[in-house]
Amino acid sequence: MKERNPEKSARDIAEAYIDFRYGVTGESKLAEEVYATLPYDVNPLILSWTIFKAENKRDSGGDRDEIAIVLDHMFQWQQIMREEIKKIGIEPE
DSSP states (O other): OTTTOTTSOHHHHHHHHHHHHHHHHTOHHHHHHHHHHOOSSOOHHHHHHHHHHHHHHHHTTTOHHHHHHHHHTHHHHHHHHHHHHHHTTOOOO
């Protein structure tokens, strides 16, 4: 997306991705939650982690124990995300 739109900021691209992702699924409330927690200075890893946390919260029904488990394993999840992002040729940070 950045190659096709070099004038767009990382934030613009993240917002376009969020709009596309949740426009397809029809989950506008989830998109709003991601927007609300996404820092302005975003990169692919931060975007992935923000989406992961929001979707885990939805999938767990807000179960605090399950959310705590995800947060307790945040470093491991970030390492997995870094590796996956690198596989597609993007430097995560």
